[in-house]
Amino acid sequence: MTKRKLTSHADRDVVESFLERGFLLVGGGPSPTLIGDLLDALDAIDEDDDRQRGQAPLN
Numbered sequence: 001m002t003k004r005k006l007t008s009h010a011d012r013d014v015v016e017s018f019l020e021r022g023f024l025l026v027g028g029g030p031s032p033t034l035i036g037d038l039l040d041a042l043d044a045i046d047e048d049d050d051r052q053r054g055q056a057p058l059n
Helices: 009-020 032-042
Strands: none
Touching: 009 032
16 A cells, blocks of 8 residues: 555545544544545545545445
8 A cells, every 4th residue: 555645734624524523433533544544545546437536435
């Protein structure tokens, strides 16, 4: 798995707002690894390249 070299401030704000609103709970708070994994998922596309950035998986 490759790590993102740059993370936009807006992406981080979106992920943190989801965490703060209780959509994702991990122990006492979000871990840097969890936030990184979520940001990677925001950039993911499927094999056919027909899923837009930030769109939920179809499965």
